[in-house]
Amino acid sequence: MLTRARKRLVAGLVALVAATGVTMVAAPTAQAARGCNVERVYSNAMHRSVPVCIVSAGGSNKPTLYLLDGLRAPANNSGWLINTSVAGWMAGKGTNVVIPFGGGGSFYTDWQKTDPTLGVNKWETFLTRELPAYMAKNHGSDNRRNGIAGLSMSGTSALNLASRHPNFYKAVASYSGYPTVTMPGFTQGIQASVIEMGGNPTNMWGFYPAGEWFQNDPFLSAANLSGKRVFVSAGTGVGSRYDSSLTPGAAGFNAVKFAQMIPLEVAASTSSQLYIARLKTLPVKLTTRITPDGSHWWDYWQDDFKQSWRSTFAPAFF
Numbered sequence: 355m356l357t358r359a360r361k362r363l364v365a366g367l368v369a370l371v372a373a374t375g376v377t378m379v380a381a382p383t384a385q386a387a388r389g390c391n392v393e394r395v396y397s398n399a400m401h402r403s404v405p406v407c408i409v410s411a412g413g414s415n416k417p418t419l420y421l422l423d424g425l426r427a428p429a430n431n432s433g434w435l436i437n438t439s440v441a442g443w444m445a446g447k448g449t450n451v452v453i454p455f456g457g458g459g460s461f462y463t464d465w466q467k468t469d470p471t472l473g474v475n476k477w478e479t480f481l482t483r484e485l486p487a488y489m490a491k492n493h494g495s496d497n498r499r500n501g502i503a504g505l506s507m508s509g510t511s512a513l514n515l516a517s518r519h520p521n522f523y524k525a526v527a528s529y530s531g532y533p534t535v536t537m538p539g540f541t542q543g544i545q546a547s548v549i550e551m552g553g554n555p556t557n558m559w560g561f562y563p564a565g566e567w568f569q570n571d572p573f574l575s576a577a578n579l580s581g582k583r584v585f586v587s588a589g590t591g592v593g594s595r596y597d598s599s600l601t602p603g604a605a606g607f608n609a610v611k612f613a614q615m616i617p618l619e620v621a622a623s624t625s626s627q628l629y630i631a632r633l634k635t636l637p638v639k640l641t642t643r644i645t646p647d648g649s650h651w652w653d654y655w656q657d658d659f660k661q662s663w664r665s666t667f668a669p670a671f672f
Contacts, residue, residue: 389441395488399476405430409441409451410493417499417671418450418489422508425547427458437652440659449671450493459551462511463570466560471552482519501667503527505655513572520578525670527585527662529655530622533629535571540625576632583639583670585662586630588623589648596653618650641665
């Protein structure tokens with residue numbers, strides 16, 4: 355459980371993030387997809403076609419890695435394509451890479467109700483049933499060697515989906531996620547994130563603490579990952595090795611940008627380290643990367659992804 359001091363810290367971070375109206379969580383305006391082909395996959399559950407960027411391995415009986423976007427995921431692109439070179443980097447690695455567009459504010463879960471702003475969200479059904487069926491039919495996915503990864507909002511989602519469907523996923527990675535969904539402060543942070551995107555969090559998992567909040571908490575369902583490969587990363591410190599404007603005392607320090615990006619990462623670090631402590635009590639093949647610096651942004655997540663490929667996904671697939 356959280357200590358009293360840590361509860362105050364998390365509550366303060368949640369309040370700061372909500373007050374600043376954070377805009378740095380995911381991708382900016384959609385641009386042309388890079389390094390993959392965009393195909394439209396129809397979802398019966400959501401009554402619409404979902405654009406999906408696919409790096410196809412070619413042939414048959416291939417493993418498949420699903421990459422989820424952050425809180426502000428645009429409808430027609432992904433932060434993975436806008437802010438990283440991951441799609442091109444994965445070419446030739448014998449693995450289908452699947453990057454669905456959209457899902458902003460949805461936590462990539464099946465919502466209980468249609469939301470007036472965010473619409474019909476049945477992402478769990480799409481990601482674990484409809485999209486895998488499409489990949490098997492059109493891109494040779496064997497649907498035995500599957501992995502999933504996400505950052506920030508979708509780091510939580512990736513761990514939740516892997517825990518809820520352990521027979522489907524062999525490996526999972528969370529970069530700066532919040533896997534302690536029902537711990538004090540984090541619940542309120544998730545609710546605030548959905549509200550920031552215009553949604554009503556009660557339409558997602560119901561009224562907390564009732565509804566399905568506890569059924570969607572990766573911390574509580576961590577035992578379901580026994581025997582799986584799991585990668586968890588976050589940054590603990592202040593500042594960024596990539597961006598001096600986030601380091602107090604440095605030339606060009608930007609206090610507003612610091613307030614937008616650092617509190618999110620400190621909260622992610624707190625949540626991730628609590629989750630790591632839980633995983634260490636289980637027979638999980640765990641790899642962690644808790645850096646002494648770190649901001650809530652793609653330069654770190656790209657590095658984390660590449661490390662997770664080597665330590666977690668490739669060993670699970672081959």
